[in-house]
Amino acid sequence: MAGGGVIAPPPGGKGYPGELTKKVLVTCIVAAMGGLIFGYDIGISGGVTSMSPFLKKFFPKVYKKQEDVVGSSDSYCKFNSPILTMFTSSLYLAALVASFLASTVTRKFGRRISMLAGGLLFCAGAIVNASAKNVFMLILGRIFLGVGIGFANQSVPLYLSEMAPYKYRGALNIVFQLSITIGILAANLLNYFFAQIKGGWGWRLSLGGAVVPALIFIIGSLSLPDTPNSLIERGEREEARERLQSIRGNVNVDEEFNDLVKASEQSTAIKHPWINLLERKHRPQLTFAICIPFFQQLTGMNVIMFYAPVLFKTIGFGSNASLMSAVITGLVNCLSTLVSIATVDKYGRRNLFLSGGLQMLFCQVVITIAVALKFGTNGNPGVLQLWYAVVVVLFICLYVAGFAYSWGPLGWLVPSEIFPLEIRSAAQSINVSVNMIFTFFVAEVFLQMLCSFKFGLFIFFACFVLMMTIFIHKLLPETKGIPIENMAEIWSKHPFWKRFVPAPSEKEEGFEMKKQNSGRNV
Numbered sequence: 001m002a003g004g005g006v007i008a009p010p011p012g013g014k015g016y017p018g019e020l021t022k023k024v025l026v027t028c029i030v031a032a033m034g035g036l037i038f039g040y041d042i043g044i045s046g047g048v049t050s051m052s053p054f055l056k057k058f059f060p061k062v063y064k065k066q067e068d069v070v071g072s073s074d075s076y077c078k079f080n081s082p083i084l085t086m087f088t089s090s091l092y093l094a095a096l097v098a099s100f101l102a103s104t105v106t107r108k109f110g111r112r113i114s115m116l117a118g119g120l121l122f123c124a125g126a127i128v129n130a131s132a133k134n135v136f137m138l139i140l141g142r143i144f145l146g147v148g149i150g151f152a153n154q155s156v157p158l159y160l161s162e163m164a165p166y167k168y169r170g171a172l173n174i175v176f177q178l179s180i181t182i183g184i185l186a187a188n189l190l191n192y193f194f195a196q197i198k199g200g201w202g203w204r205l206s207l208g209g210a211v212v213p214a215l216i217f218i219i220g221s222l223s224l225p226d227t228p229n230s231l232i233e234r235g236e237r238e239e240a241r242e243r244l245q246s247i248r249g250n251v252n253v254d255e256e257f258n259d260l261v262k263a264s265e266q267s268t269a270i271k272h273p274w275i276n277l278l279e280r281k282h283r284p285q286l287t288f289a290i291c292i293p294f295f296q297q298l299t300g301m302n303v304i305m306f307y308a309p310v311l312f313k314t315i316g317f318g319s320n321a322s323l324m325s326a327v328i329t330g331l332v333n334c335l336s337t338l339v340s341i342a343t344v345d346k347y348g349r350r351n352l353f354l355s356g357g358l359q360m361l362f363c364q365v366v367i368t369i370a371v372a373l374k375f376g377t378n379g380n381p382g383v384l385q386l387w388y389a390v391v392v393v394l395f396i397c398l399y400v401a402g403f404a405y406s407w408g409p410l411g412w413l414v415p416s417e418i419f420p421l422e423i424r425s426a427a428q429s430i431n432v433s434v435n436m437i438f439t440f441f442v443a444e445v446f447l448q449m450l451c452s453f454k455f456g457l458f459i460f461f462a463c464f465v466l467m468m469t470i471f472i473h474k475l476l477p478e479t480k481g482i483p484i485e486n487m488a489e490i491w492s493k494h495p496f497w498k499r500f501v502p503a504p505s506e507k508e509e510g511f512e513m514k515k516q517n518s519g520r521n522v
């Protein structure tokens, strides 16, 4: 088998206690609430920018332009407004910059402080936005929200992967993506109700509602302990040992603790993690820190998340029906993330990536054909039959499900578990910022692309889905069941990456593990 299939994780790993204690479960669920703020914003911004009172107040020209094109018969080119997309996506630029700052805070002061900062900044943004009197306040609010998201997305996935016992790392980390999807769904539902409030101020509730997930996250972060890895990294060894014993529910944590100390010693020797990240031996990690978020966004998933109401309107649903369809995709997104939680530590990351990729590819091809047959190139569908609309929604849901059990959650899980401690925080910032750049890109160019590519838009994303599936098949080793501080060895055993990463010498402790596992390779 090509690529990553050659690596088998060490069943049982080292002698680490790997049980799921109540303490670790609660801690991880609380920390994962950080995803709510990101999800809430994703879900709320598209809805708010289609509320007429909001547009009339802040973007009157856009409002007028939209009114003018309502009668147009070209469905592909209806809703194009660069200023409005700029407003939505400005947040992603702020998050991108903030994730670099967060890298230093997370490394020097701990994961928890970054999480708390994320919650506070997001809360400030929500208050500024809800009370906005002019466009300046709106943009300022979005910058605060973005910085908050940058901090949260940089620190929460690392926190989860470090806290979790290695056997359950996948499932616990994915609770972060689950809360992103819950945030999206809640925001979609709230938008629906707030849009109907008389007097046209419902948008203030939608934007101000972001305070709720922010407070949940702030209170959560205040009550959480920091990870043993981070405590050791900051010289608090005794506290780290006690913390490890407490979260593992076992006093016998020596082996895991010693590995953490070893990783920390290597880490403190590194004064410039950014330069270190560029070293040849970190080529695999750097590749995945860039390619995984890039591909995650180039699946085209956010076209559905940001523009579901527009998209469903385009293919012939009425305004209310299109909002309901958006709620349906939101539900599918949530439920399918649960599938990922249940299976990721059993079937592994590669299997989920590959099957999710193939499922999305198939659906994109079907959707392209369906839209092409009905809309052709002039975007005028004539009369749409119910069965046609149902088939399209069904395949969009299947596509969302494919994303939600694969690239959605694994886009956070895999990067957070493959970086060695010395570059973990820096590399995670790369992961977040690439994710933000391409979320921004998709948000910015989608409406233009729909107008010029027409039904070919789905094929554009399908080409990337094909590429990313081959990429994973060839290059990603399986990381399931491998303790996080022992991850280094997967690269030196991989047929492609071994040319960059030398095998650990026989003198090193890691050799012990390598010997135990030889012969178990698939």
Ligand SMILES: OC[C@H]1O[C@](O)(CO)[C@@H](O)[C@@H]1O
Pocket: 042, 177, 180, 181, 184, 296, 301, 302, 305, 333, 408, 409, 411, 439
């Ligand atoms: O659930 C869908 C959401 O998940 C993300 O990919 C983050 O992991 C977002 O960019 C997207 O809106």
